[in-house]
Amino acid sequence: MTDIMQTEKKSKLVIGLFGFGVVGQGLYKVLQDVQTADATIKSICVKQKNKPRAVDSVMIKYDPDELLQDPEVNLIVELIDDADAAYEIVKTALLNGKSVVSGNKNMLAHHLKELIEIQRNTNVALLYDASACGSIPVIRNLEEYYDNDLLQSITGILNGSSNFILTKIFQQGWTYQKALKNAQELGFAESNPSFDVDGFDSMFKLIILALHGFGTLVDPEEVFHYGISNVSDHDILYAREKSKKIKLVAQVSKVNGKKFTMFVLPKLVSADEYIYNVEEEYNGVIIEGQFYDKQFMFGKGAGAFPTGSAVLSDITARKHNYRYEYKKLNFFASPLYTRDITIEVYLRYHDLVDLSHFDFESISEKYTGPEYNYVIGRLKLDNLHKLKTLIRKLNVFIAWTGKIN
Ligand SMILES: NC(=O)c1ccc[n+]([C@@H]2O[C@H](COP(=O)([O-])OP(=O)(O)OC[C@H]3O[C@@H](n4cnc5c(N)ncnc54)[C@H](OP(=O)(O)O)[C@@H]3O)[C@@H](O)[C@H]2O)c1
Structure with a gap:
């Protein structure tokens, strides 16, 4: 197998998705429509047990560890509306060596200092373009x-x-x-x-x-x-x-x-x-x-599909191993x-x-x-x-x- 083929094989993304609300469902539909993303959602972790879901029930999980500890899952996408739970999910995922895409500005604004440090130590990445201005790649x-x-x-x-x-x-x-x-x-x-x-x-x-x-x-x-x-x-x-x-x-x-x-x-x-x-x-x-x-x-700046498409952009960026270098933080006064x-x-x-x-x-x-x-x-x-x-x-x-x- 050539180096290029090996890289392509390695970069296939198997996603563990947290949250199936406005943005989670938006992402799900966007991913179904995009043939080239080469990323599949394996499991979806949600909170409420008796809520009807427009998705195959075998994908639905309630225990975060079923995604966070799954060796096949190599990307966690966190789209929940609870900042404290999101922090635990994102931190655990990064410490477990899984890269993360998140849209949770509240959680990020409070915890980025620690999450940047964890990225430095573990060499995995956290991307969050969807967290600010929805579909605009600011x-x-x-x-x-x-x-x-x-x-x-x-x-x-x-x-x-x-x-x-x-x-x-x-x-x-x-x-x-x-x-x-x-x-x-x-x-x-x-x-x-x-x-x-x-x-x-x-x-x-x-x-x-x-x-x-x-x-x-x-x-x-x-x-x-x-x-x-x-x-x-x-x-x-x-x-x-x-x-x-x-x-x-x-x-x-x-x-x-x-x-x-x-x-x-x-x-x-x-x-x-x-x-x-x-x-x-x-x-x-x-x-x-x-x-x-x-x-x-x-x-x-908001809504299921605009935000879902921003999350998709972070997912495909991870396929190419993109990470924020925090250039202003690391290389400027x-x-x-x-x-x-x-x-x-x-x-x-x-x-x-x-x-x-x-x-x-x-x-x-x-x-x-x-x-x-x-x-x-x-x-x-x-x-x-x-x-x-x-x-x-x-x-x-x-x-x-x-x-x-
Ligand atoms: N809506 C937007 O336009 C938009 C735009 C940019 C960024 N965002 C950000 O994206 C995130 C999600 O927003 P949303 O509008 O999609 O929220 P939402 O419609 O309220 O959906 C929230 C989802 O999170 C799940 N959830 C909550 N706590 C959980 C937990 N502890 N473990 C697992 N799942 C949990 C809920 O589960 P149940 O289904 O069981 O209730 C639900 O599926 C938020 O951080 C938000 O700030 C939203």
Whole structure:
């Protein structure tokens, strides 16, 4: 047998799949349709015993070890909605010498430090392009194309459900509650809507993008994220009067060359910005760098088939022994994370006591009315971060104007 044939034989992938929900089933169907993948799902591990499954029952398992200890399985694909269980599955698989494909941004944002170390020691690989922006191959592009020091910022709409909700509010005049219900019915919103609408999901994805873009892994607790669950008709009206839309935006950017900052906030977006026309469940990512200015990636950020196809891409990448080299982490001086930056925000409030929590350095616009009030002013990101739990309990809404220094 020639060397090439031996390599091909070796690289045939036998998959142990964890999770058969939206994405797991999407992947299953995508794999059935793709003749060239040369990868087969041997077993599927799920949780609930009496749930009907559209798959041969001999494939269904409930004990993780039936996949993790199966010598024939050489790739674990983890697509479950429980971050703690996912961590145990992924860690065990890597320690058992099996490479892993995962879509679990929550688990990855919390455990990548350890999982990178395990990859180093065991020489197996963990790929997770599906974890950020669904079908848009952002992570692999950051690893392979933006593997130099020119990158300045990554800004994006990273959460399909909140973008879908905001689209319905702005385009069709729906209430927030009606739009959220519709997003859940269509399967865009995760089982716990707070994960999407309060910016957790975007924040976990941003942490992963920041690692591959800038080389520093930031603890989720250290990142300020605020979402859209408090948006009101007043805020929509304000945005409309200024010819803007509100979008939930995640941004990581360099500060003075040696530091970088990151946050998730609703943003007042004007018509000349690339993300202005990113609607429905789509995602859009702007990558900005020295010399090349801005580049824009756009595509479906969620759903069974878009995400399933991203998982397939990681599976076929493993067929060719692809692994992330974590180039920014391993070969560059990692920048320090800072929240010591000033941003300009729109703050809508009702009571002065709510406003008093915010430490504005300057205020450039103020409105006081019978139903609500707002200010436009500059404050430190660190001030917002200190208030991050309290803010969700106040009758306020915050949106970034786009100004930062
Ligand atoms: N939905 C999207 O568009 C999307 C996009 C990108 C990334 N993701 C990520 O992909 C993952 C899966 O999302 P999903 O939308 O497919 O979730 P989902 O529809 O809620 O399905 C979750 C699946 O995980 C299984 N499961 C839960 N805990 C388990 C455990 N301990 N052991 C084995 N199986 C377990 C469930 O089993 P039962 O069937 O028995 O309940 C179910 O099949 C999540 O990490 C999510 O963040 C989703």
